[in-house]
Amino acid sequence: MKESFSLDALLRHNIKKLVPYSSARDEFKGEASVLLDANENAFGSPYSKNYNRYPDPLQQQLKTKLHQIKGVPPENIFLGNGSDEAIDILFRAFCEPGQDNVILVPPTYGMYEVSANINNVAYRKVNLTADYQLDLDGIAAAIDVNTKLIFLCSPNNPTGNSIRRQDIETILVNFDGIVVVDEAYINYAKQPSFSKDLPEFPNLVVLQTLSKAWGLAALRLGMAFASQDIIAIFNKIKPPYNINQATQEIVLEALDRVDVVNEWIKETVTEREKLATSLRELPQVEHITPSDANFILVRLEQPRAFYTFLVERGIIVRDRSKVELCEGCLRLTIGTPEENKALLHAIHTFYNHTS
Ligand SMILES: Cc1ncc(COP(=O)(O)O)c(C=O)c1O
Numbered sequence: 001m002k003e004s005f006s007l008d009a010l011l012r013h014n015i016k017k018l019v020p021y022s023s024a025r026d027e028f029k030g031e032a033s034v035l036l037d038a039n040e041n042a043f044g045s046p047y048s049k050n051y052n053r054y055p056d057p058l059q060q061q062l063k064t065k066l067h068q069i070k071g072v073p074p075e076n077i078f079l080g081n082g083s084d085e086a087i088d089i090l091f092r093a094f095c096e097p098g099q100d101n102v103i104l105v106p107p108t109y110g111m112y113e114v115s116a117n118i119n120n121v122a123y124r125k126v127n128l129t130a131d132y133q134l135d136l137d138g139i140a141a142a143i144d145v146n147t148k149l150i151f152l153c154s155p156n157n158p159t160g161n162s163i164r165r166q167d168i169e170t171i172l173v174n175f176d177g178i179v180v181v182d183e184a185y186i187n188y189a190k191q192p193s194f195s196k197d198l199p200e201f202p203n204l205v206v207l208q209t210l211s212k213a214w215g216l217a218a219l220r221l222g223m224a225f226a227s228q229d230i231i232a233i234f235n236k237i238k239p240p241y242n243i244n245q246a247t248q249e250i251v252l253e254a255l256d257r258v259d260v261v262n263e264w265i266k267e268t269v270t271e272r273e274k275l276a277t278s279l280r281e282l283p284q285v286e287h288i289t290p291s292d293a294n295f296i297l298v299r300l301e302q303p304r305a306f307y308t309f310l311v312e313r314g315i316i317v318r319d320r321s322k323v324e325l326c327e328g329c330l331r332l333t334i335g336t337p338e339e340n341k342a343l344l345h346a347i348h349t350f351y352n353h354t355s
Contacts, residue, residue, distance in 0.1 A: 002173055005202045007229050010094050010148055010177060020236040023057055055245035058235065062248055065255045070208075072195050072225045078234040081242050083184060083209045083222030084111055086234070087151075090205065091119040093233050094148040094178060102149040103142055105134060107158060107325050109182060112151040127325060132159040132289065134167045143175060150175060153182040155189050158320050158331045160291030162191050172201045178230075180205045185293035187213030187265050188272075195225045202227050212294060213265050216254060219247045268294050272334045278344055284351045286328065299328045301351075306330070309350045315343055 008016070024038035035042070038054055045051045063074035070077075080086040095102060097120035104112050104123050116123045124147075126138040139150065150171060154163035172179050181194045183206055195206045206225040211217035221243065224234060276296055279285045287299040295318075300306065303321040307330060310317055318331040334340065 001200045002202060005176065007202070007227075007233075011233065012092075012094060012096050015093050015233065015237065018236060021240055023054070023240045025054055025057060026240075051245055053245075054241050055243065055248055057240050059243050059248055062243070062252055062255075065252060066223065069255060069258060070193075070195060070223075070225070072198070075228050076198060076225055076231060078224040078226070078231050078238070079243050080222040080224065080234075080238070082211065082220045083182070083207045083224070084115075085238070085242065086205075086207055086222055086224040087111055087115050087180075088118070089224075089234050089237050090149055090178065090180060091115050091121055092237055095119060095121040096146075097121055100146045100148045101144070102151065103139060103147060104151055105139070105153075107132075107156075107320070107323050108151070108153045109157045109184075128156075128159070130325075132156060132161050132325070133164055134171070136167060136170060139171065140174070143177075147175075148177045149180060150177065151180045151182065153184070154191075155183075155185040155292040157184065157293070158295070158318065158323070158326060158329075159289050159297050160185075160293040160295055160331075161289055162189055162292045165191060168194065172197075172204055175203070178203050178205055180207060182207040184209045184212055187261075188269060188294050189292040191292070198225060198227065202229075205230060210251065210254075213268075214254070214261055215264065216251065219250060221247060221251055267337075268334050271337060271340050272296060275332070275334065275340050275344065279347070282347065282351060295331050295333045297326065297329050297331050299326075300330065301328075303328050303330055306347075306350050310343075310346055313346055315346055317343075 028037060040054065041052045059079050060074065062079060063077045066077055067074050078086060101122040101124055102116055104125050105128055106125050107128065113123060124142040126135055126142050129135050152163055152168055155161060156163060168181060181204065183193055186193050186208060193206065194204060198204055204226065208223045210221040272291060276288050279288055279298060284301040285298060289297040303319065307317065307319045320326040320329045320331050332343065
């Protein structure tokens with residue numbers, strides 16, 4: 001439980017004063033038959049479905065459905081054009097460019113740093129430990145009065161492991177800024193989501209996405225779960241219609257298929273363990289980080305040459321071999337059983353020929 005926390009003290013001055021855009025549909029609520037308020041094309045759309053009207057700016061139907069699945073009340077949910085939009089809004093809400101700073105714990109997801117750079121916000125890097133856990137002392141030492149956000153990713157990309165829950169709680173309790181826990185890969189993890197802990201931590205923002213386990217990356221739908229006060233800030237800053245009507249409709253339908261998604265998750269986890277077991281048998285594979293995600297980070301001999309060998313065969317993996325603390329590693333996304341077989345076959349071919 002966090003005892004004292006002041007959101008007001010964290011907010012940028014211009015955001016505190018901001019009068020948000022008020023759209024036509026914000027100002028009118030209720031039933032109407034003649035809509036002449038938003039300069040839309042009243043005749044329709046040159047498409048089989050009518051998309052001539054602006055969508056619901058707050059995506060109420062979608063949030064109600066997500067509430068049923070995630071257990072997070074609609075008023076604690078922000079929906080963004082991918083979770084990348086939520087990351088960007090966090091910087092714009094809380095970080096004064098050229099003055100404030102954030103803490104990143106590499107190796108981790110690259111967008112936190114890119115978003116910081118776009119927003120001209122300084123970042124302090126506190127590397128994960130050798131076993132890819134938080135360096136709590138290092139983080140404590142890096143925090144100063146201008147530190148507004150700490151980004152934690154669990155399960156972490158690109159390492160795949162979960163961050164120890166106790167350590168995340170320590171930061172939530174002791175840091176007076178916003179702690180962002182990015183759970184893009186939570187559906188594959190054994191540990192529960194931090195979304196259940198929102199009532200205890202007013203400084204917690206949990207990010208999730210439909211781009212991974214839900215198989216809807218092309219539709220761009222990311223979620224931020226947080227206190228009502230933080231969600232109100234997100235809503236104030238976001239573009240009025242950030243989730244388009246087609247996405248809202250398709251996602252609403254797709255969310256009925258939890259059973260299919262759960263099957264895929266099970267199969268992905270089984271395939272992940274199968275791939276890891278097969279890789280462990282190869283003497284050229286030096287290390288496999290235990291994964292709670294839909295990918296594994298593997299340290300192996302000649303990573304770059306093997307990467308190029310795969311590309312030549314039309315198999316693309318992620319080369320992380322030059323990333324600090326991931327030296328010599330490739331990140332392998334778990335595919336279908338056929339795709340994983342093709343990858344394993346290529347691995348055997350390459351290493352049998354080169355050793
Ligand atoms: C840890 C992490 N967070 C966020 C994202 C972005 O997700 P979205 O597609 O919702 O923008 C990714 C995508 O790879 C990711 O790995």
